Structures are given as structure tokens and as C-alpha cells.
Amino acid sequence: MVVLLIGTVAMLYPLLWVVTIALKGNNDIFTTTPQWFPKEFHFENFVEGTKQIHFWLTFKNSMIITVISTVGQVASSIVVGYGLSRLRFPGRKLWFSSFIGSMMLPGFVGLVPVFYLFSQLGWYNTWLPLIVPSYLGNPAFTFLFIQFLSTIPKSFDEAAKMDGAGDTQILWRILVPMSLPVVVTMIIFAFNGSWNQYLEPLIYLVDQNKWTLSVALASFASNWSTQWNYFMAADLLYMMPLLIIFFFGQKYFMQGLGSVNSAGLK
Template identity: 40%
Template sequence: MAIKSKAKFKRKEKYKKLLIHLLLILGGVSMMFPFFWMVSTSLKENALIFQLPPKWIPDPIAWHNYPDAMETIPFIRYFWNTTVITVLKGIGEVFVSALVAYGFARFRFPGRKFLFLFLLSTIMIPGEITLIPVFIMWRNVNLIDTYVPLILPAFAGSAVFIFFLKQYFSTIPKELEESARIDGCNSFQIFYKIFLPISKPALITIGIWSFQGSWNDLMGPLIYLNSYEKFTLQLGLSMFQSLHKVEWGQLMAASLMTMIPVLIIFFVGQKYFTEGIKLTGIKG
């Protein structure tokens, strides 16, 4: 009886795992459905896009949508503008957030808990509330239509990134810090020689978040940039909508090319991304 019960239990567990994997596969396919449709649309002529029943495999394949999209908007120029903003903003957000998180995790000073709670409370403030006053501030110092309003605030750090890194830094054994002090390291040397190398998974995680947020940002460039030559890719994609006749194939082609850097960054750093997410919640 015991052997039969054990076999029955294993069979139930097997079916349970099979059902879970089946549901995950179906969920994954449904999530990828819009992406597959975008790829298909980017290779179709306009007349075939709204054909019923829809055809997943274009015939003929309209490869010209990709070079045409790059001619409709100055794609290379916008790609460069977006890259400059994203890289500089990412450097500021990651480094400054790590530095501030290190201070909260390792230093004891009056008002530390209050300042940390005050920092976290800023996460609950919607960006729409501060949008107009911040715009007026940048306008008063004549920095509208420049990249400064898009890049400089990143060098004040991000409250969300500071929170996650503070959680991560709290898991690092204090013995490493004490050993470094015995060897003559000061606080900043401990930060960049010990904490930063050990925290690579968490740093890569927030780096990916920063990259995705900056690369896909439409609101910031839409508000602060006026000159066409300074536009980003997201503003360039929105220009397709302003055309008298929207070339949907070109729009999907441009959207797909815009997504490629984000996909590359995510898949390259996927291992560190999942590891960083797992470790940031270990200790409060």
C-alpha cells in the first residue's frame, strides 16, 4: 500500500508540474503575441496589414520598410541622441544611488532613519505633480531645449535604486569592511574597492532598469526638447503619427529597431538581473 501511495503521489506531482509548465508556456506565448505581430507587420505592405483573415507570414516580404523608416526620420541621429542621454543618465543614477545607499547602510548618524523614510516617501509623489514647477525652474535658467534637464537630475540618484542597493549592501558582512580598515582603507576606498565589486549583480540590475527607463522615455524629451535635431527615438516614433498617411509597416520597423538595444541589454545581463532581484530583498 505504501509503495502504491508513493507512486500515486509521484504521478500527481508529475501531472502538477506538467500543468504548471503548460500554463507558463501558454502565458509566454500570449505575452509574445504582440511582438510577433509587430515583426510580421514590419515586413508587410500597407495594403496587407489590415487584411482579413490576417496573414502572419508576409507575401511578398517588404524589406524596404526598414531603410524607408530610417529615411522618414533621421533615425541614426535620434539613435545617437538617445544613446548619449541614456548612458550619461545611467552613469549618474547607478553611481550616485550606490554612494547614497552605502551611506545609509553603513554609517550611523543623527536623523538617519528619518532621512531614509523621507527619501522613500518621495517615491509616492507622482511625477505629474512636480512636472510644471520643475519645468518652470529649468526655463528660468534658460536650459529648455537642452539635454541638461534630462541628464542632470540623474546625478541626484534615484530613491528606488537607493532603497534596493541599501537592502543589498546590508547583506555584505561587516568583517570585510573591518579588514579593509585595518589595511588602511578609508570609507570611500572601501566603497569602490569592496562594495562595488561585490555588488555587481545589484548594480547591473538597476543599470538595466535605468537603461530601459531612459531609452523608452517619451515624456521628458517631449517637454524639454524643441529642436528636431535634438529629438530622441521615442519622439521620432511619435512623428510617424503626425504624418498625413501613417505607414504602419515603417512604424513597426522603426519600433522594432528601437527595441533591439533594450533586448540585447536585457538578455546579456539576464543572469545578473534575476540574481539582483533575488538578493535585494534578503535583509531589511
């Protein structure tokens, strides 16, 4: 219990410190005796923080990219997972091993060739390099969905086929609703990963009007004259979509992580 309490405090400490800085005046931040609670609450920091950068424009950009990418990652991973788990075809286990094995490769390994490919396609300074790869399936999500499908008896598939249902109907009308906990888990992880994406937008996006919020915040913080109370206030607003989606999906998120067993491909 004590260890759990210490771990909780250690994890919450940075967030509490961000909230404290966001509510302080600029003169109250750098003092010889740091104070947890500000003398006065400066809620106007949240308004001023959004003015320092193109906050709402980049917020909109990030939201568009994140929603489209999340849909792509989850949908493609579900389709690939269903094919590898339920369908029988030559080389299925080899494809499974190769696809899952790609998780072992660090992301930066393909950074240069992928950049060259997208540049040759004319995608530089567009959102396409941030969105299109999401529709090629996510190995981790695919593995997660396969593991969950292993807990669902194939008798459901067979009964649906006897009623005339095809693979598409079986997947989207029967298996996906039954797999809601793991699907929500995938949505939360995909949303979080796409929203926090920084390196790819930094590399591909030159036009500031196309920037994502993560890049805009980084440019704000890199300014030598950064007003940290404004920055922390903007940072809190940046975290709000992540907190909201986890708040509404936490029930299914816990069920999804707890229901996946250790069974392999059968």
C-alpha cells in the same frame, strides 16, 4: 504550466505581430483576412523606416542621453545607498524614510514646478533637464542597493579599514564588485527607463535636431498617412538596444532580483 504557457503567448503576441507587420508590404497589412506570415518578406522596410524620420540622428541623441543618465542614476544611487546603509550620522533613519518615501509621489506632481525651475535656469530646449536629475539619486535603486548591502557582512568593511582603506575605496573596490548582480540590475532598469523616456523630451525639446528617438517615432506615428510597415520596422530597431543590454546582463539581473532580502535599515 498551462497558465505559464498562456501568459507567455499573451506577452509575445504583440511583439510577434510587430515583426509580422514590419516584414509585410503596405498593401498586405489592411486585408479582410489577416495573415501571420507575409507573402513576401520586405526587409527594405527597415531601410525605408529610418528614412521617414531623422532616425540615426535621434538614435544618437537617445544613446548619449541614456548612457550619461544611466551612469548618473547608478553611481549616485550607490553613493547614497552606501551612506545610508554603512555610515552613522544624526537623522540617518529620517533621511532614509524621507528619501524612500518620495517613491510614493507620482511623477506628475512636480512636473510644473520642475519645468518652471529648469526654464528659469535657461535649460529649456537642452538635454540638461533629461540628464541632471539622474545625478540626484534614484530612490528605488538606492533602496535596492541598501537591501543588497544588508546581505554583505560589515566585517569586510572593518578588515579594509584595518588595511588603511577609506570609505571611497571600501565602496568602489570592495562592496561594488561584490554587489555586481544588483548593480547590473540597476543598470538595466536605468537604461530602460531613460531610453523609453517620452514625456520629458516632449516637454523640454523643441528643436527636432535635439529630439530623442521616442519623440521622433511618436511624431512618425501621429502622421495621418503613416505607413505602418515602415513604422513597425523602425520600432523594432528602437527596441534593439534594450534587447541587447538585457541579453548580456540577464544572468546578473536574475541574481540581483533573487538575492535582495527583506531586511530594512539597521
